[in-house]
Amino acid sequence: xxxxxxxxxxxxxxxxxxxxxxxxxxxxxxxxxxxxxxxxxxxxxxxxxxxxxxxxxxxxxxxxxxxxxxxxxxxxxxxxxxxxxxxxxxxxxxxxxxxxxxxxxxx
Amino acid sequence: xxxxxxxxxxxxxxxxxxxxxxxxxxxxxxxxxxxxxxxxxxxxxxxxxxxxxxxxxxxxxxxxxxxxxxxxxxxxxxxxxxxxxxxxxxxxxxxxxxxxxxxxxxxxxxxxxxxxxxxxxxx
Numbered sequence: 284x285x286x287x288x289x290x291x292x293x294x295x296x297x298x299x300x301x302x303x304x305x306x307x308x309x310x311x312x313x314x315x316x317x318x319x320x321x322x323x324x325x326x327x328x329x330x331x332x333x334x335x336x337x338x339x340x341x342x343x344x345x346x347x348x349x350x351x352x353x354x355x356x357x358x359x360x361x362x363x364x365x366x367x368x369x370x371x372x373x374x375x376x377x378x379x380x381x382x383x384x385x386x387x388x389x390x
Numbered sequence: 391x392x393x394x395x396x397x398x399x400x401x402x403x404x405x406x407x408x409x410x411x412x413x414x415x416x417x418x419x420x421x422x423x424x425x426x427x428x429x430x431x432x433x434x435x436x437x438x439x440x441x442x443x444x445x446x447x448x449x450x451x452x453x454x455x456x457x458x459x460x461x462x463x464x465x466x467x468x469x470x471x472x473x474x475x476x477x478x479x480x481x482x483x484x485x486x487x488x489x490x491x492x493x494x495x496x497x498x499x500x501x502x503x504x505x506x507x508x509x510x511x512x513x
Contacts, residue, residue: 317499332499377449379437
């Protein structure tokens with residue numbers, strides 16, 4: 284099974300900060316990667332698919348990049364509603380593994 | 391508007407059985423692969439299983455292979471998960487999720503998720 288690692292596991296940031304989260308796959312997955320945002324008690328919300336395509340309705344401050352084994356989710360200017368946990372997931376092969384998550388909280 | 395509504399969760403004894411349902415609406419259900427994802431209390435997301443639109447291809451996580459069975463009824467736009475011989479470690483919120491494209495492996499990830507249903511395995 285393909286393993287996904289995320290770094291950092293958590294971070295503290297201020298409103299307006301630029302935030303970068305990294306997801307690394309144990310083997311190449313082309314661009315078959317998605318990013319989700321999850322707030323406590325809620326279902327995950329899709330943000331990015333195919334590594335860099337922005338989900339409809341998601342603010343443009345979110346962006347994704349990468350291919351192969353290294354991927355990045357960037358929030359260009361952190362907003363109060365962005366404090367949440369972020370997960371990456373690969374769709375290259377079964378099982379469709381998730382990363383362990385990155386929790387973004389308020390500094 | 392796409393909607394996914396899970397039901398069937400609750401308390402089940404170890405070794406018992408439980409069937410989860412996910413009622414779908416707002417899209418051509420039969421043309422999309424569907425999946426189950428779970429989240430244990432305080433833990434991360436774990437992919438569980440997927441079924442294609444024709445219901446003739448399924449895949450499972452090793453952790454549930456041989457105990458859980460995914461199925462669908464396209465005439466009712468409903469996805470199911472039959473949980474047999476559940477264990478304490480199967481305690482989680484179970485989400486159904488829609489693949490953006492006909493097959494999840496065509497890329498696109500999950501574009502819609504249900505609100506989840508809690509399964510607690512305990513005696």
